[in-house]
Amino acid sequence: MDFFKKPLINSTRDAVYHTLKDQILSLTLLPGATISEKEMSVSFGVSRTPVRESFVQLAQEGLLDIYPQRGTVVSRIDLELVDEARFIREHLESAVIRLACLSFPDESLRLLQMNLASQKVCMDEQDYKRMFELDEAFHRTIFEGCKKMNTWAVIGQINVHLNRTRMLRLATDHHWDELYAQHGQIVDAIKEQKPDTAEQLIHAHLHVGIADQALLKEKFPTYFK
Amino acid sequence: MDFFKKPLINSTRDAVYHTLKDQILSLTLLPGATISEKEMSVSFGVSRTPVRESFVQLAQEGLLDIYPQRGTVVSRIDLELVDEARFIREHLESAVIRLACLSFPDESLRLLQMNLASQKVCMDEQDYKRMFELDEAFHRTIFEGCKKMNTWAVIGQINVHLNRTRMLRLATDHHWDELYAQHGQIVDAIKEQKPDTAEQLIHAHLHVGIADQALLKEKFPTYFK
DNA sequence: ACTACCACACTACCATACAAGTATGGTAAT
DNA sequence: ATTACCATACTTGTATGGTAGTGTGGTAGT
Secondary structure (H helix, E strand, C coil): CCCCCCCCCCHHHHHHHHHHHHHHCCCCCCCCEEEHHHHHHHHHCCCCCHHHHHHHHHCCCCEEEEEECEEHHHHCEEEEHHHHHHHHHHHHHHHHHHHHCCCCCCCCCCCHHHHHHHHHHHHHHCHHHHHHHHHHHHHHHHHHHHHHHHHHHHHHHHHHHHHEEEEEECCCCHHHHHHHHHHHHHHHHHHHHHHHHHHHHHHHHHCCCCHHHHHHHHHHHHHHC | CCCCCCCCCCCCHHHHHHHHHHHHHHCCCCCCEEEHHHHHHHHHHCHHHHHHHHHHHHHHCCEEEEEEECCECCEEHHHHHHHHHHHHHHHHHHHHHHHHCCCCCCHHHHHHHHHHHHHHHHHHHHHHHHHHHHHHHHHHHHHHHHHCCHHHHHHHHHHHHHHHHHHHHHCCCHHHHHHHHHHCCCCCCCCCCCCCCCCHHHHHHHCCCCCCCCHHHHCHHHHEE
């Protein structure tokens, strides 16, 4: 076998999987909604097999609940899980930012500064969708510089559960200006190698704009467990 | 739909999935070994469907690499991933043990002490398999007392990659006596609410008996990436 | 001896058919 | 009116056949 070539992404299963995942995370498919393999297979114009395999994957990630012979439901948001997702992210990100202050490649530092510049532009243009992507890229770059991409992947997995609550307060203020200012301070702390300062900043940073869970649950009772 | 009843576990897919996972983690299926849906389906006496769905799940966990139209391979051990798994566990466990020192239910504390007693027995009987289970239960109980079971689940996921290296040094010493002594000190730190001491203990605890990766890779070159 | 080619035996992927469990609404017996 | 029953239309679970891509070994041609 010749394993030099990487596996392709041109499988219908992958397409269905990503489409479904996007729809769930964007709340196009609402928490608690019942879906079926058949329904999705006709909607996508494929057979049940790739749909079913996508269901299995999504169930493993906690985005679907499969009840054998009864039905499949988009998982309701588990607030305890959301809390812990935040807990996990905060502590891992703290640990990594401290590493970054000890040693950080110049190239990654340049990427951070370029990212900051792009953020400034997006702020002026009020392009919040791209701003969200840049925020993600900013944090990822820190992990990348510390050679902790697997750790970043773990955060990506658990963040899935945070993202839906984030989406629920879409209309509300996301404090992008505050986040932007903090990003700048974080870069400075890395550059000046001040781990304690950096950790404190990250801590505050990740606590900006946390949704009031009680309020959300009151507003969308059926979306929660 | 009546969702009070929980989903059952009596699916052949689940059986196949867990069997395969056990075989991979126990190194019955060696890293780098090529397997196929057909092969496993005849070996288990089931059709290809449940096998295939298990493959998808295991691939998602990084235990299998599926190359479309070419074959499926038990993933080789990624030492970078192993390092990060340890990194993640250490920092999450540090954070939780600090929480435990702030407040910890009496019931969980009793469970820890009972667990310690069982460990003592196993040490005397040299029942190392059960000792391993008790060690797992010990740490889980700490997370349980802090209401961080989802966090524990995350650790369980990443630990999968650690376990295979642990298995490779099966014959060597696991320092159970040292681990047991540390467990006792950790319980004391929780009881006396000394977070700094507890964190230091956990840090040392998780560094006991770390395999020499360079040595392992030299001894089993084909098992690693 | 060497190379280009090709038949063949694999692989995972997908579509489809069937099996088995479950919810529901109508109907007949009480 | 109430209850027990059952046909029916769902659901997910499993089995199987065909498809297309891939590696391999043999063979014919040079």
